[in-house]
Amino acid sequence: MNVRSSLARSGLLFVGLAAAGTAMAQSPAPAPSPAAADSAAAAPGRAPRIGLALSGGGARGLAHVGVLRVLEELRVPIHCVTGTSMGAIIGGTFAAGRNPAEIEKLALEADWNTIFRDKPPRKEIAVRRKIDDYKTLFAPEFGVKDGGLALPKGVIAGVSIESFFRLLTTPAFAVTDFDKLPVPFRAMATDIETGEAVVLKDGSLPQAMRASMSVPGAIAPVERDGRLLVDGGIANNLPIDEARSLCAEVIIAVNIGTPPLKRERLTSALSITGQMINFLGKQTVDEQVKSLGERDVLIAPDLGDISASDFDRAADAIRIGEQATRALAGSLGRYSLPPEQYAALRRSQVAEAGSLGKVDEIRIEGVARTNPEVVRELVDSQPGEPLTEEKLGADLRRVYGTRDYETINYRVVGGDGGPRALLIEPKEKAWGPDYLRFGLGLASDFSGDSQYNVMAQYRKTWINHLGAEWVTEVQIGQDALLATEFIQPLSKTGTWFVAPSAFIGQRNRGLFVGDDRIADYLVSVTQGGIDFGATLGTWGELRTGPVWSRIYARVDTGSPLLPTIRETTAGMRIGLFVDQTDAAWFAREGYRITAHAYAALESFGSARSYQRLLGSVTGIKSWGPHTLAALASGGTDFGSDMPAYESFWLGGPLLLSGYRISQFTGREFWFGRLMYYNRTLPLPEILGSGVYVGGSAEMGRVADRIGGLSAPGTLWSGSAFLGADTFLGPLYLGFGLATSGNWSVYLLLGAP
16 A cells, blocks of 8 residues: 555545546547537648647546557647646646657656655755654644634645656746647646636746646645636536637547545545535536537546556556557547658657756745845855756755745746846745644553653744744643743854753653662753854754753652752753754654763852763664664763763663663663664555554663662663554554563653
């Protein structure tokens, strides 16, 4: 099972990717009406001009590629193309100058999972957003605007989709008049405000293709000429009339239907909405088909159980499209051209995907709150250098990865002897610039030990022209806190920054003797500091600065084995964060390095001097569906008699899974873990990424234990788990077993 098929089962992708706007008509063309039979004939001695009309249909619409292949084999000329949804995607690609063999290759090699996931590669996301990934926070992110909360207009913004469409249409990237494409073209969209059909005949071809398949609520609408445009299948899913208006004396119409969902599949508001949109699409298709005459040809491939989301069955859909077209070879053959005449026509219609050329300048346009100079610093493409779609795509993803923008596009203007410019046009989030997120974290070993936290984060962005950000977090639960930090970049590049911060919090840890929990140790902290740091591109951050803390540590319940402490600790801290993994949780590849060091200095007003170092390294590698993740971590006080409230701990889910949560504490520790997991079930994008089965082998050691407790030696443990990467964060339900015989059943949700 793949991501798209599971999305269809949940109802999201049925509505979301391109399914809506599809029609359900599957039967052969009805008997033509007398008016249709009298459609205009070509002048004597001249071959008729043929228009191709392609319907929507999601993954089923890939059958259009097979239709194009056979039309080429039969030497049937196509003089213009109209399309809706997937029909607009295939038709627009053909109209841009790609031949059917190229289109098939692109369709079969495309990573549709990534295209419809609408997230830039994680390596290109701003480092501060990566740090947020390891907090208790979950999706979605609400905008705070006009005294209320706001959300995006669609689950999928369409950035990755439009990037793929630019690749498809590279041969015609500079053409903005669709009449001047190698094959004249029209795409159908719907004005979501009025419900009217909108014919797209100029502007950005990739944007027109995206507007034609932007399903309401699932894919964000395209704003164009003051209108909000969504999937054209609502208003005209088989644009035969537009093909006649554009050029056609003869119509070849390809109707890719989607059967209605059965009652057992109508399980959500999204699936019901999809069903309604399909019924609307069927009405428009029925009316369009009635207009076909004797000279026209209707191709209706029987795609059986291929659903609108089955992009992994692209080859099957293409093959069925070929078969359906060959079955009508007799009707189509009457329009076949002699080989030389057809070859001459196709030479004029096929364009090479050449270089994008060079530009004299690069401009950022369309931003109001954000600073175009800051955006420009994220763009690696330079004036005077050859532009490439690959490099520009990476530039746009990097800008989008700041999460300040809902969409981003580019276009090239000028030339013809004058200056040539690349315009990059980010569209700022309509629901920004202030954002609110919530979070939930839970860890339990079902033995009376648990951690639970609920968090809210409020983030104000672009407070000034350099992109200052103010983040405030509130958390209640096992570890309560109120934290605030103001991050001020010192230049438009954002490389250097200063970050004053304040923190009030309380944490609670159990104290164990053997397997018995004898006390709870409570540490309250009031802290202030200021960091000076460097953002290391999108892969890391380094910061250092002074910090002052007031500590109140005491035994909350149980034996008074640990001391009560009221004191100030102050000194210098340094932190390193490097993250090049492709996902925060259940990653498939990459590495992560973290290190935190603190030196308490009496010269800063600290009650005592000591040192503390904590670090970890993670490496991840996959082979097919199998993933191994290795982690090594450790901490030490360098023998400096670090106070009890700074102690390290081990024990609990995936940190010696067979033992109790925080069962082992001390001034020195090391820990290693090798984890295996395999995704067995994909999840819809709105819910997460997948369900996993896996296991872990763990070993650790804790020395110089607090309270004079004896060191237990090297500890060995392991676990088997069922996990899921969800919108709430990682979820694990597992069984842990230690070589000592200790065992536990654990639940872990989020990052408690």
